[in-house]
Amino acid sequence: MKRQIQLNDEMIDVDVIEQNPRFVLFNLDGTEYTVNLSNVDDYKMNLSYKNTNVTVVGVDTHFVVDGVEFAISAPNRSRSKGKTTDHGQMTSPMPGKILKIFIKEGSVVEPGTPILVMEAMKMEHTIKASKKGVVEKVHYKEGDQVQGGVELVKLC
């Protein structure tokens, strides 16, 4: 069965040829891998591949192999369909304080135009527009405390 998975920042194709709870045979990037699962201990999985034992630790989408970290998940269709960019919404990435706002309602922004500076965890973060548009609404003023995940600015 061919399937797509999200590996770090890219979408990759995996061909799962055979699978049961203790075994998986798959083709990745032209190479076939036969991997046995010998033991599962809490968050640790002991795998064996070609007589080599590999311990993979992982919780949810966060996997670590030999100390190397991977983010792996099944593609999230609902998100890829409705990217926030398309709606021109801009939300705060984390709770913090608005230090400076560079634009006004009606301002025309290009990709890369600085929108505002937020302070979170004693550090300043400049937030830039990633698309071209006109600022329709600025929801906060300088000095305001904002929660994480709230809309800051609306572009159209």
Place this chain on the structure above:
Amino acid sequence: MKKITKILIANRGEIALRVISTAREMGIKTVTLYTDEEIKLPHATAGDESFNLGSGALKETYLNQEKIIEIARSCGADAVHPGYGFLSEKSSFAKKVREAGLIFIGPSPESIDLMGDKKTSKIKIQELGVPSIPGYHGDNQEIGHLVKEAKKIGLPVLIKASAGGGGKGMRIVYEESEFQSALEGAKREALNAFGDETVLLEKYITSPRHIEIQVMSDQHGNHFHLFERECSIQRRYQKIVEESPSPAVTPELRKKMTEAAIKITSGINYEGAGTIELILDTDGRFYFLEMNTRLQVEHPVTEMVTGLDLVRLQIIVAQGDKLPFTQNDLKQRGHAIEVRLYAEDPDNGFLPSIGTIKKIGKTTVRDTRLDCGYVDGNAVTISFDPMLAKLISWGESREVAAQKLNLALNDILFLGLKTNRDYLKRILTLPEFHKGATYTHFVKTYEDKLKKKVPTKEQTAMAVAAFLLKKDSAAGTSTQTTTKTNNVWEGLTGFRNI
């Protein structure tokens, strides 16, 4: 003097837990503080008693001197341990604790005041014959005079706007012939930026190392040093790797540095634990930077090479006992390295990250210690410092200590969060680190070499295999489950951060 029986810890996180562990060994009861949002953090309940500071700004909680002293009195504590940060270097707090009839586990308010002020400390240090960075801060701004002063300091020198900051009005002069144009440029910039063209001169140190001497003094006039630590590797002016001994310090240099440190502690009649921070130049000259009048974050490396418990020594000193050793008894054995794990993304400008810790992990690497203020399931929020834990390894040599620590970093994972764990491994395995080329601009100098490495094909395949075989993973089912990203910055699609 009376023995301490109950300590209120005016701090949080890993350092609160650190104090508790020693106090417990000494049969001393502990009292901890916590805020509303910290109820699930281990320090909230790890002591014998704990008090809620409510919520709000830090000045209402961990910086609220009156409230903390009131709690200490009401619960019958006889001493207060300030930890590091927060009120640890506030002389007014030390004074109020004493006035309330309690023991402050730290130096006298006078020592804190004297060393806490950059100006008074430098004057005192010079009196004691310990060098601070040579410079000229005088009013005579004539070029001829400034050139003379610059030559006295020795080139290269830094010309800096007196009113300055942010790199404006700053010039480095390597040759005397460049002095005039550099001075004019600096003055012009200074006038434009600050409305004042007064400049000062300072010796420019091209490849500085940050070396610090751990000191410990009792109330009976005994002043000891516990050798040096090197903490040159920093990012955003915060240390991330600390070690003892320093690969750059020879026995002769160590003797000079520790003698200077003792000169300071005996000269100011210091009491308790402290750290003398020095800048070491490549020519073996060192200069006083500042003194920290408290326990340091990186004290475990000193503990591992000396076999001493610094918190125990602090308590011994505070209750008026003599330190139970002579300088000759103290030895620096083997090598210890500490790394600080932060919730941050080193591959994206060290941006802090927040989220929930799914799994910290544990290590079975020998001689390795984890000082951590969190347990699985805890949330890392923006309210406090993003340091998650300190991981320290000891080995017979620097090489062995680095190998052990690098291995232990494979076990201490903080799954669920974006951390600097992998970045610390890149530092520990960099050939330049092994050569001891650890200068304060290490992170910048080796920026390219410290970039994230591409995983091998097999590592990627094993990660994919684990994902496919994982019982609860979305891969095992046909229905799509929403996988939420834990790093809020990562979930960002509408805008870019720099």
